[in-house]
Each structure stands twice: as structure tokens, then as C-alpha cells.
Amino acid sequence: MTPIAYHISKTCLAIRPLLSGKIVRSTLIYGILPVLFFLSLFLGRYEVPPSHVVQLLAAPLVNLLPAEIAHIDSSWTAAEQNVIYLIRLPRVIAAMLVGAGLAIAGAAYQGLFKNPLVSPDILGVSSGAGLGAALAILLSAGSLIIQISAFCFGILAVTVTCLLSRFYRRTPTLILVLSGIIVGAFFTALISLTKYLADPYEKLPAITFWMMGSLASVRYSDILLIAPPFLVAAAVLILIRWRINLLAVGDDEARALGIDTKRMSQIIILCSTMITAGAVCIAGIIGWVGLVVPHLGRMLVGPDYRKLMPVVFLLGASYMLIIDNIARNLTMAEIPLGILTAIFGAPFFAYLLRKRSVGWA
Amino acid sequence: MILEICDAGFAYPGGTSVFSGISFSLADREVLCILGPNGIGKSTLIRCLANLYRLCSGSIRLLGKDISGLQQVEIAKKIGYVPQAHEIVFPFTVRDFVLMGRAPHLSAFSTPGTDDYRLAEEKIRLVGITQIADKPVNEISGGEFQLAMIARALTQEPAILLLDEPTSHLDFGNQIRVLDIIDQLAQRGLSVIMSSHFPDHAFLASNRVAIMQYGSFMAYGPAEEVVTEENLMLTYGVNVSIAYSHDVERHVCVPHRSDHCRRRCAPHTQPAIHPVVITSSGR
Numbered sequence: 001m002t003p004i005a006y007h008i009s010k011t012c013l014a015i016r017p018l019l020s021g022k023i024v025r026s027t028l029i030y031g032i033l034p035v036l037f038f039l040s041l042f043l044g045r046y047e048v049p050p051s052h053v054v055q056l057l058a059a060p061l062v063n064l065l066p067a068e069i070a071h072i073d074s075s076w077t078a079a080e081q082n083v084i085y086l087i088r089l090p091r092v093i094a095a096m097l098v099g100a101g102l103a104i105a106g107a108a109y110q111g112l113f114k115n116p117l118v119s120p121d122i123l124g125v126s127s128g129a130g131l132g133a134a135l136a137i138l139l140s141a142g143s144l145i146i147q148i149s150a151f152c153f154g155i156l157a158v159t160v161t162c163l164l165s166r167f168y169r170r171t172p173t174l175i176l177v178l179s180g181i182i183v184g185a186f187f188t189a190l191i192s193l194t195k196y197l198a199d200p201y202e203k204l205p206a207i208t209f210w211m212m213g214s215l216a217s218v219r220y221s222d223i224l225l226i227a228p229p230f231l232v233a234a235a236v237l238i239l240i241r242w243r244i245n246l247l248a249v250g251d252d253e254a255r256a257l258g259i260d261t262k263r264m265s266q267i268i269i270l271c272s273t274m275i276t277a278g279a280v281c282i283a284g285i286i287g288w289v290g291l292v293v294p295h296l297g298r299m300l301v302g303p304d305y306r307k308l309m310p311v312v313f314l315l316g317a318s319y320m321l322i323i324d325n326i327a328r329n330l331t332m333a334e335i336p337l338g339i340l341t342a343i344f345g346a347p348f349f350a351y352l353l354r355k356r357s358v359g360w361a
Numbered sequence: 362m363i364l365e366i367c368d369a370g371f372a373y374p375g376g377t378s379v380f381s382g383i384s385f386s387l388a389d390r391e392v393l394c395i396l397g398p399n400g401i402g403k404s405t406l407i408r409c410l411a412n413l414y415r416l417c418s419g420s421i422r423l424l425g426k427d428i429s430g431l432q433q434v435e436i437a438k439k440i441g442y443v444p445q446a447h448e449i450v451f452p453f454t455v456r457d458f459v460l461m462g463r464a465p466h467l468s469a470f471s472t473p474g475t476d477d478y479r480l481a482e483e484k485i486r487l488v489g490i491t492q493i494a495d496k497p498v499n500e501i502s503g504g505e506f507q508l509a510m511i512a513r514a515l516t517q518e519p520a521i522l523l524l525d526e527p528t529s530h531l532d533f534g535n536q537i538r539v540l541d542i543i544d545q546l547a548q549r550g551l552s553v554i555m556s557s558h559f560p561d562h563a564f565l566a567s568n569r570v571a572i573m574q575y576g577s578f579m580a581y582g583p584a585e586e587v588v589t590e591e592n593l594m595l596t597y598g599v600n601v602s603i604a605y606s607h608d609v610e611r612h613v614c615v616p617h618r619s620d621h622c623r624r625r626c627a628p629h630t631q632p633a634i635h636p637v638v639i640t641s642s643g644r
Contacts (some may be wrong), residue, residue, distance in 0.1 A: 029502050114450050242472040246461050248451050253444060257517065258437030258465030303451035306472055 025300055029311050033096075036321040040092045043329050046083045052076040056084050086219075091328075092321065094218040098279040099289055099320020100313045101230055105272035106290025107297065107312045108237050111248040111305060112268045113173050120276040120290035123269065124182035127187035129280040134207045146210070147222065147281040154277035157183055158269065173251065173265070212336030213284035215324055226278035230264040233271035234313065240267065241297025241309040248305070286320075286337050288345030293319055295352055362386040363552050364410070364521055368419035371402070379405050381578045384441065387521065392543065392553040394563040394584070397573030398597060403556035404445070404572070407525050410554065411442040424520075437465035441514030443524045446506055452497030455509050459485055459494075462516025477516075484512040488542055504535035507588055511542065524544065524555035528562065540566040560601070560614045563588050572596055585612060 043051050052075065059072040073082075105120040113122070122129070132153025138147040164179040165172065191211075198204040237244075246254040247264060254261050279286070296319075297312040323344065327335045370381035379402040387393055395403050406413045410421060412428050421428045423439055441462070449458075462484070463477040473481075485494050488508040493501050498509060507527060514522055526537040527543070536559075544566045547553055557563070563570040563584045570587040572580045574596050580587045593601045593614070600617035 012447055049550065111451070116450060239470040242467075243464070243469065245457070246464055249449055249453070249458070249461065250444075250447065252408070252413050253442070255433055256437060256440075256442035256444075256463075257461060258432075258434035260433060298451075303453055304457050 004107070016114075028318070029300060029314055033318045033321075034312045036318050036325075037092060037096070040095075040321050040325055041084060041088050043325055044083065044088055045332075046079075046330070048076075048080045049082055052080055053084060056081060059248055090220050091215050091218050092224060092326065094215050094223055094282055095320045095324040096317035097223065097227065097230060098215070098283045098286065099293075099323075100287040100317040101234060101275040101279050102286065103293035103297075103316025104234055104237055104309060105275045105318070107294035107305070107308060108244060108268050108272050109290075111244040112265055113177055114250070115177075116295065117291070118274055119287065119288070121184070121285075122177060123155035123161045124183035124187060124275070125154040125273055125276045126280055126285050126287075127184045127191065127276055128160075128258055129154035130191050130211055130285055131157075131187045131194065133210050133281075133284075134191050134198075137203055137206050137210065138194055138198055140203075143217070147225065151226075151277045152279040153187075154280055155273060157187055158277075160274045162269065176265075209336065210284050211338070213286040213338035213341075214327070214334060214336055215283050216334050217327070218282055221281045226282055229274045230278045233274040235274075236267065237271050238309050238313065241305040244268070244305040244309075248303075283337065286341055287348075288341040289316060289319060291324075292345045292349050292352075295349070299352060307334050363389055363424060364554075365422040366410070367422070369406075369409065369416050369421065370418035371405060371414060378417075378576060380573070382577050383419070385571060385578065385581055387552050387554060389505075389552055390547050390550055390553070391569060392547045392567040393569045393571060394567035395554065395556040395573055396558075396560055396563060396588070396596065397556075399558075401573050402576070403573055404525050407442075407523050407554065407556060411440055411523055412436050413442070433544065434465050438535060439518060439520050441517045441519035441522045443507075443510045443514045443522065443527060445512070445525050446503055446530050449498050452495055452499045454483060454495055455490060455501065455505075456485065456494045456511055458498050459512045459516055462513040465517055466488045480518070481512075481516050483616050484515040485509075487515065488512045489538075503530045504532065504538075506575070507531060507535070507539060508542075511539070515546070519551070521552045521554070524553065526556050526558065536562075537565075560588050560593055564614065566610045588612070588614065 018143075038057075041057065042048075042050055048056075055072050055074075056076055059074070062070050062072050065071075102120055106118070109118045109120055109122060110116050129150040132149040132151070133146050135153075136149040141149065158180075161176065161179045161183045164183065165176045168175045191207075195204055195207055198207055200346050243259060243264060246257055246259050247261065247268075251261050254264075276290075293316045294308070294312050297308050297315055299316075301307040323337060323340050326344075327340050328339050364387040366383050369383045370378060372378040385407065395406065397403050405414065409416055412421075412431075412433060415429065423431065423436065428436055456478075456546065460473050460477060460481045462481065463473050467473065467477070482494075485491055488511050490505055490508050490512065493505055498506060501509070507530075511522075511524070511527070522543075524543070527539050531539060540562060543553055543555065547566075553567075555567075562599070567584060569582065570580075570584045571578045572587060572592055579596065580592050588603065590601055590603055593599070593603075599619075602615045602617065603612055604615065605611070606613045
């Protein structure tokens with residue numbers, strides 16, 4: 001071996017523990033989101049010079065200062081300003097909210113149901129919201145009505161699931177999951193019926209595209225509509241995160257440790273449903289985020305929900321930003337988000353399983 | 362009396378009665394061992410005591426208060442419950458697992474602080490699993506997990522410890538170690554109720570024994586009075602000798618072989634093995 005090669009290999013060996021160590025992990029968790037946030041604003045089919053993007057972003061802040069200290073003159077066109085502020089920024093914010101929300105709801109459900117294969121739509125919220133949107137499209141409603149209808153039907157589906165599970169008294173969480181599957185199947189059938197009845201040239205494609213998920217038409221008004229319940233629910237889930245550990249160990253033990261498991265499950269279901277229904281009503285049905293991201297989080301910080309929940313929140317936002325950037329930049333036409341989350345999520349999940357460090361099994 | 366059970370009865374919804382008419386009380390530092398055949402309702406009784414199931418009749422009074430009127434949090438501050446070993450899906454570390462015992466002392470939105478960690482650490486040391494504190498719970502042995510569950514219950518700082526067959530699934534050495542720890546805890550002021558499959562354990566680590574049979578307590582009292590040859594014959598349908606061993610300074614329980622087994626292996630083993638030094642045959 002030549003001396004240079006020897007030195008290189010030795011340096012590599014010395015660096016390796018650093019790479020797998022805490023620094024890289026923290027960078028991955030905390031550093032990647034701000035980078036992706038700005039990167040997403042630079043990317044897009046409408047070409048805006050990077051210098052203009054920087055000026056556009058800095059201007060509102062810098063121009064708050066007195067003009068003699070610093071001032072940025074508008075060197076950009078009105079079209080560029082619109083692209084950044086009215087199209088890209090709301091879309092980026094929505095992607096972060098949807099990703100973070102779905103991921104945190106998925107993680108909470110996996111703890112509640114003591115099952116690592118549960119995703120946020122396990123209680124039927126997505127099929128319910130899908131039916132709500134499909135019906136609204138069928139009745140030629142406007143986009144606001146479609147969103148409200150999706151949100152309400154999503155909540156309705158979960159309510160039906162919870163009521164159905166009350167008929168059977170024993171093993172509450174298992175019955176809840178089974179009720180969710182029953183309600184999900186029922187609402188999915190109704191979605192199919194709606195599609196079957198829809199006009200195949202105009203409304204059927206609209207329903208189909210809505211189901212595949214997209215953030216292309218997100219406006220600030222949509223974000224303002226879902227943000228308040230969404231952020232409150234996410235905050236509650238993050239605040240009770242340590243207690244999710246206890247639920248994840250077992251119902252009886254949690255009760256023996258003084259937890260009111262019934263109320264706790266109700267809180268988790270309510271919060272997760274608000275989040276997921278909100279996400280679905282602005283972005284359509286997006287699978288896999290709520291399933292894959294919690295496992296990615298467990299790989300990085302372990303199963304303790306105290307660390308897991310904040311990390312999953314950030315990772316979910318990053319993951320969705322990456323997916324959304326691919327969706328709008330990879331080809332000339334938009335690729336629906338639901339397709340991409342599965343196309344990237346499924347092999348990624350398979351890879352995680354192979355590494356066997358997913359934190360279970 | 363720290364715990365008083367009066368005429369307790371329980372039946373699963375729509376099922377027949379599991380037990381009824383059970384009355385006993387538990388004093389400070391007392392260790393009660395509940396014996397009885399499989400499926401007789403020992404675990405159900407212990408779950409009722411932890412308020413995980415509601416009694417159908419009778420009452421349980423904790424420090425003079427009926428537990429049906431208490432909040433689960435209040436009960437959890439006084440009663441620690443150690444279930445039988447089970448699978449855990451998410452591999453929490455032993456330390457995080459033991460730390461969960463602080464739940465009844467923390468408010469809904471708070472997470473454990475330094476004091477809670479110190480307490481958990483202390484209990485981990487007490488049961489002797491310090492060396493595995495950082496391991497995930499699904500990578501430790503059944504015996505270590507049992508000890509971790511005991512440490513978690515102790516982290517609740519309860520006055521009463523309920524153990525559901527703490528020695529099942531454990532090897533011989535770990536069984537004795539767990540019984541030793543229970544004995545130590547009682548000496549430090551804890552009251553203990555445990556169920557067991559081994560009559561010998563009643564002599565090893567308890568002052569009172571109850572035998573559960575036919576849906577109630579068939580016998581209840583000091584170990585020497587309750588664990589008798591007749592009672593064990595009635596409970597388990599096997600012949601045993603109870604004898605005093607001077608070597609270990611306590612009564613021991615030695616099962617007889619069935620006639621069939623005796624005929625098959627008698628010539629080989631009879632002269633070779635002298636099980637324990639027995640001075641009087643039974644009592």
C-alpha cells in the first residue's frame with residue numbers, strides 16, 4: 001500500500017465514528033430542515049435568479065430597519081415576487097405542516113396501538129375525507145367546500161369507528177383497529193360508488209387526482225384554515241409524549257401506573273384525527289409518511305417518545321419537503337404526492353428493515 | 362391494617378363467578394403468598410386488588426378508604442403492580458422502563474426530572490440490574506425483565522407491592538434471588554402480596570399464606586399452619602411431605618413420586634439420593 005493510500009484509509013477510519021456519531025445525527029435531524037426550506041424556495045419550473053430569491057426573502061426583514069442603515073431595492077420583477085411569495089412559500093409551509101403532522105400522528109398511533117405497522121389513517125380518516133371530497137366534487141362544489149367536506153367526513157369516519165368499537169367491550173385497542181378497517185372498507189366502497197356515478201370526462205379525473213394528493217393549489221387561506229387546530233393538536237401530542245411510552249408498554253400496566261388510559265386514548269385519537277383530517281383536506285390522501293418517518297426517527301434516537309416526538313416532527317417536515325420538491329421539479333408536469341411517497345417510501349422502508357435497527361422486531 | 366378485603370367476589374361480564382367470599386387483611390411488612398392451581402383466579406384477584414378489574418361484590422379498603430372511590434393515580438401512589446412477564450413491542454432501555462414508575466407522581470404534561478432519574482437509578486441498584494440499565498428490554502433475559510418490572514413498581518414508591526407469579530419463567534437461581542429481594546423489601550417496610558405455583562416459596566419468603574381453591578380461600582394463615590400435606594393433596598392432588606430441615610432452618614415441601622413413576626425408576630435412585638435431612642416425617 002502506498003503511503004498516501006495508507007493515510008487516506010487511516011483518516012477514513014478515524015472519521016467513521018464521527019459520521020455515525022452524535023454530530024451527524026443532530027445535523028441530520030435539526031440542520032436538514034432549514035436547508036431544505038430555503039432550497040425549496042430556489043427550486044421550481046419558473047426560473048428566478050438565485051440572487052433575486054435571496055433579495056426577495058431578505059427585503060421584508062431588512063427594509064424594516066431604517067433606510068440609512070440598510071435597504072434593498074427591488075431588482076426583481078413582479079412575476080418573480082408572485083412566484084416566491086404566493087406560490088412557492090405557501091406550498092413549502094403547507095408541505096412542512098402536512099409532513100410534520102402526518103409523521104407525529106403516525107408515531108402517536110403506533111404507541112397507542114402498540115403496533116409499529118400502524119399509520120395515521122388506521123381509524124378510517126383518509127377514506128372518510130376521500131368520500132367527503134369525492135361527494136363535493138360530484139356536486140360541483142368549490143374548493144373551499146371540498147376542503148370542509150373532506151375534513152368533516154374524515155372526522156365522521158373516525159367517530160363511526162369509535163362508536164362501532166363500543167359495541168364490543170373487550171381488548172379495546174384491537175377492536176378499535178378492526179373497527180377502523182371495517183369503516184375504512186365501507187367508506188372506500190362509497191368512494192368507488194361516487195367515482196362510478198361521476199361524469200367520466202370531468203369529475204372522475206378530478207376525484208382521482210384529488211385522491212392521489214397534491215399541494216399544487218395551496219394558498220395562504222388554506223394554511224390559515226387548518227393551522228390553528230393542527231398546531232394545537234400537535235402541541236398536545238408533543239406535551240404528553242412521555243405518557244405515550246406508558247401506553248406503548250401495555251394498557252393494564254399503564255393503568256396500574258395511574259394513567260387514565262381511556263381518556264388518554266381519546267386525547268390521542270382526537271389530536272391525531274384533527275391533524276390527519278387537516279392534512280388530507282389541503283393535500284389529498286398521502287400515505288406512507290406517517291408509517292415510515294416514525295421508524296426513521298426510532299433509528300436515529302431510539303423508541304423513547306420524549307426524544308422521538310420532536311425528532312419525528314422535524315423529520316416529517318423534511319421528508320415531505322423532499323417529496324414535494326421532486327413532485328414539482330422532476331418532470332414537466334406535476335407528479336401526485338401520494339405516488340411519490342409510496343415510490344420512495346416503500347423501498348426506503350424495505351432498506352430500514354434490512355438494517356434491522358428500526359427499534360423493534 | 363394497610364389493605365382490607367371484605368367478602369370480595371368477581372365474575373367476568375356474562376361469565377360464571379371466578380371467586381367469591383374472600384376476606385383477609387394485610388398488615389405492614391407482611392408478605393402474603395397466594396397458592397392455588399392453574400386458572401383458579403389468583404391473577405384475577407391480584408388485578409382486582411390493583412383496581413384493574415372492579416369487584417362484583419364486597420369491598421377493598423386501602424388505608425381505610427374504599428378503592429372504588431379512589432382515582433387510579435391515588436391508588437398507583439400506594440400500590441405497585443408487577444404483572445407476569447410479557448412481550449414489549451418498542452425496545453425501551455431498562456432505565457427508561459423503570460423510570461415509567463414515576464408516572465403517578467408527575468402531572469400530565471411533565472417529563473421526569475433529575476430526582477426521578479436518581480430514584481429510578483436507586484431502585485435499579487436495589488434489585489441488582491445496574492449492569493444492564495442501558496440495554497433495551499427486549500434484549501435482556503426473562504429473569505432480568507422480571508427484576509426490571511419490580512424496580513419499576515418500586516419507583517412508584519408504593520406501600521404495597523402486588524406480584525403476579527414473580528417466579529414463573531425464571532430459572533432456579535433467579536427464583537431464589539427474586540424471593541430474597543421480596544424478603545428484603547418487606548424488611549424495609551413494604552407489604553407484599555404475591556401469587557406462586559411453588560408451595561416451598563411460601564416457606565421461603567412469606568409470613569402468611571392463602572390457598573385458593575373452589576372459588577375462595579380454602580385456607581388462610583401462617584405458612585406452617587396452611588401449607589400442610591392434607592391441604593396440598595386437596596389443592597394439587599399430589600402427595601407431599603412437609604418436613605423441618607435443620608440444614609436450612611425452615612420447613613420444606615417435598616413431593617412424592619406417583620406409584621407409576623416409583624416403580625419405573627426405584628432401583629436406580631433409591632439408595633443414591635437422600636433429598637434433604639429430614640428429622641420428623643411430616644408434622
